Each structure stands twice: as C-alpha cells, then as structure tokens.
C-alpha cells in the first residue's frame with residue numbers, strides 16, 4: 001500500500017515536468033525582473049517600434065503603461081500611439097491597444113491571422129518567447145525567407161533581422177534505432193546585425209520582460225503588497241504574543 005502511495009505521488013509530481021519537456025527544443029532562460037522599471041520601459045519602446053504594427057495587445061490601455069511604468073503620457077504617445085481606435089479616429093491615451101490590420105488582410109499577407117500578444121507570455125511562457133525571438137533562421141523554402149526552431153513553418157517574418165543579423169541552421173546526422181535523420185544542432189551567424197549577440201539578447205530580455213508585465217500588469221503591485229502584508233503579520237505576531245502573555249500570566 002505504502003509503495004502504491006509513493007508511486008502515485010511520484011507520478012503526480014512528474015506531470016508538470018513532462019508537460020514542460022514536451023516542447024522538444026531547448027529553451028533559453030529569459031532574464032525576467034518585473035521590478036526593473038528601466039528594463040520594462042525599454043521593452044515598451046521595443047514593442048512599439050517592432051511589434052505593435054502587426055500585433056494588438058487589446059487587454060492593455062496606453063495610460064495603464066504610463067502609470068505602471070512611470071512614463072509621462074506624452075512619451076507614451078510618441079512610443080506607442082500610432083494606431084487608430086475602434087471608431088477609426090487616431091487612438092487616445094485611454095484607449096485599448098488594438099491594431100487596424102484585419103484578419104483577412106493578415107491571412108493574405110502571412111497565411112494566418114496575427115495573434116493578440118496581451119497574454120502571450122502567460123500562454124507560452126517567458127523562456128519560450130525569448131527563445132522564439134532568438135531562433136529565426138534563413139530558409140529559402142518559406143514565403144518570408146525565414147523559419148523558426150521553436151515554431152516550425154511560422155507565418156511571422158523575422159522582423160528583427162536587421163538587429164540580430166542572419167542565421168543558418170547546422171544539421172548533424174543522428175541514428176535512432178533503425179532511423180537516421182538530420183538533427184538541427186545550432187544556428188550559425190552568416191551575417192552580422194546592428195547589435196552584437198550580447199546586445200541583442202539584452203534587447204530581447206527587455207522586450208520579453210515587458211511582455212511578462214503586460215500579461216499580468218498587477219504583479220508589480222502584488223509583489224510589493226505581499227512583502228508589506230508579511231511585515232505586518234510579523235509585527236502583529238509580536239503584539240499578539242505580548243498580549244497573550246499578559247492575559248495568561250495569572251493562570252500559569
């Protein structure tokens with residue numbers, strides 16, 4: 001019986017490990033620090049410059065970013081507001097971050113609709129997003145000229161190629177039982193971009209950090225609130241204990 005229980009518990013603990021392992025490709029660890037407002041501000045700028053033209057983030061409002069990341073509203077306007085709102089008039093600071101591109105247009109251009117990125121970091125995980133943006137490689141057979149290691153046959157063009165440069169896949173023959181196949185072992189740089197490798201990773205770190213913030217904006221506040229609550233409980237425990245001693249001193 002005891003062994004059965006242990007086996008059952010081991011199986012239950014394995015489930016999350018298997019779920020994360022099932023993605024296959026190796027994921028790089030994203031340097032996330034939700035309290036680093038400088039990084040989040042750089043990430044917001046990058047999102048506005050390179051992503052927001054195609055992707056909406058329609059659960060987010062411009063002025064929420066201004067407030068949470070402490071960016072003056074005029075700067076948020078310059079960084080992000082180059083779109084129109086639902087009424088077709090230029091977007092205002094209190095509007096949701098929608099885009100003008102329709103699904104029909106996107107299907108024509110990319111073969112698929114462009115997903116909303118509000119919750120992408122929660123759906124895919126920060127490490128996946130970070131790895132995805134590092135892992136575009138040249139593939140002449142694809143309509144965009146690019147493919148991706150963690151998202152095979154992706155419809156998105158490599159919009160950051162001028163920053164990262166171009167990469168080519170390196171394959172190695174592997175034999176697995178009877179089957180022999182080519183396995184992608186690394187991506188080799190074939191043309192440098194405007195940023196060095198380290199600079200590009202930092203750029204992606206900021207962008208991923210911003211997407212993690214966007215997927216749950218309240219977490220910045222929630223964490224600092226958590227510490228305050230813990231501190232309160234510790235102090236309160238001191239008072240409660242002193243009071244208990246006072247009440248019981250005649251009984252003991």
Ligand code: HEC
Pocket residue numbers: 047050051052053054055106110112113114115117120123124129132133153154155156157159160207
């Ligand atoms: C030219 C338009 C375009 C731009 C600009 C663009 N994307 Fe995309 N992106 C797409 C399309 C189209 C897809 C859907 C790909 C598919 O399903 O094959 C996509 C998919 C994605 C996905 C996968 C979402 C999912 O969970 O399936 C992520 C993450 C993403 N993009 C992030 C970004 C980021 C970050 C930027 C800015 C650096 C960006 N994209 C810029 C068109 C674009």
